[in-house]
Amino acid sequence: xxxxxxxxxxxxxxxxxxxxxxxxxxxxxxxxxxxxxxxxxxxxxxxxxxxxxxxxxxxxxxxxxxxxxxxxxxxxxxxxxxxxxxxxxxxxxxxxxxxxxxxxxxxxxxxxxxxxxxxxxxxxxxxxxxxxxxxxxxxxxxxxxxxxxxxxxxxxxxxxxxxxxx
Numbered sequence: 001x002x003x004x005x006x007x008x009x010x011x012x013x014x015x016x017x018x019x020x021x022x023x024x025x026x027x028x029x030x031x032x033x034x035x036x037x038x039x040x041x042x043x044x045x046x047x048x049x050x051x052x053x054x055x056x057x058x059x060x061x062x063x064x065x066x067x068x069x070x071x072x073x074x075x076x077x078x079x080x081x082x083x084x085x086x087x088x089x090x091x092x093x094x095x096x097x098x099x100x101x102x103x104x105x106x107x108x109x110x111x112x113x114x115x116x117x118x119x120x121x122x123x124x125x126x127x128x129x130x131x132x133x134x135x136x137x138x139x140x141x142x143x144x145x146x147x148x149x150x151x152x153x154x155x156x157x158x159x160x161x162x163x164x165x166x
């Protein structure tokens with residue numbers, strides 16, 4: 001969120017980003033502790049309810065943060081940042097394969113799929129703002145290829161790689 005805030009000149013938008021980011025920062029250790037308590041007392045209904053309360057609150061603030069970031073980020077900046085993150089994740093995934101760490105490969109691949117899904121959602125929302133035409137149709141076709149072919153193919157190949165590593 002700090003990077004996004006440094007790129008924006010919207011004072012109100014920056015405030016709307018920083019508030020849920022701070023809440024998430026404060027809630028994260030509490031969610032982790034609640035999960036540890038549940039792990040130690042896996043049959044405890046109170047421990048489960050406690051984790052659920054923290055998890056739901058944390059997820060609510062993540063949604064608020066996502067919406068606030070979307071408000072102050074241009075599509076161009078979002079795509080550039082997403083591309084950089086995905087490239088970093090790909091390098092991390094390759095490194096995990098070299099290290100023969102199937103769990104890290106799986107986690108990193110999940111992150112890549114999640115980022116790809118987010119790109120798809122944001123681009124579709126952006127295209128909804130425009131009148132249909134040749135440009136929007138070409139963009140939407142690229143989104144369909146990413147969603148229906150590239151991401152599923154990536155997931156299949158990662159599964160094969162993980163099976164080989166195990």
